[in-house]
Amino acid sequence: GVSHVLTLVLQELSLLYKKDVNGVGMLYDLLRSRWLQALLKIYECLQHYLGKRPAPVTLQARALNREVVELLREAPQSGEIKELRRLLRAPHYKAALLSAHDTVAQKDFEPTLPPLPDNIPENEEAMRIVCLVKNNQPLGATIKRHEITGDITVARVIHGGLADRSGLLYAGDKLVEVNGVPVEGLEPEQVINIL
DSSP: OHHHHHHHHHHHHHHHHHHTOTTHHHHHHHHHOHHHHHHHHHHHHHHHHHHHOOOOSOSOHHHHHHHHHHHHHHSOOOHHHHHHHHHHHOHIIIIIIIHHHHHHHHOOOOOOOOOOOTTOOTTOSOOOOOOOOOTTSOOOEEEEEOTTTOOEEEEEEOTTSHHHHHTOOOTTOBOOEETTEEOTTOOHHHHHHHO
16 A cells, blocks of 8 residues: 555665755655654545445335336236245335335445634644544543643553554644534543543
8 A cells, every 4th residue: 555655665765865865864754754654544544445335236225126016016927026026015124124224325424524613823833633433442542731831732642542543643732622622721631521
């Protein structure tokens, strides 16, 4: 994938880095940066997900079922056709299975990000919105109040935890909002309850 290509490029650049050929050092540092590594990790995860994501063949299985039953009614009647028509007309098949299929097929289960807030300070160096779906698992990070600024920050990212695997949170990151709730002025314990 992309990470493998980046690793190969970094190996080639490391040879030129030692010789400091035409700004290779700056390029090498850029390609080794944490944010680029995290971005590539996200890209690869999305590509993997998009490649494996199953899509329903039809959104209207009940309508297709009715059409097949009508076609079978006009076909020469054999024992197999009668049995198939009986199965396709059964209430538990039509009402439960096909209805559930159509309901699920028409829903969008993609996570949605909240809109960007209108009041983003102009003097901020960089701000990023991170969306982590926990699914009843711990975040895998600890938070603390910064001694000088009073901001709530990520104190530690636990190796192998959700935050670490996502590559989206780093020790020292400032938390501005959690699940749509501003955290300014809150105690770390209150923020943990929101998480």
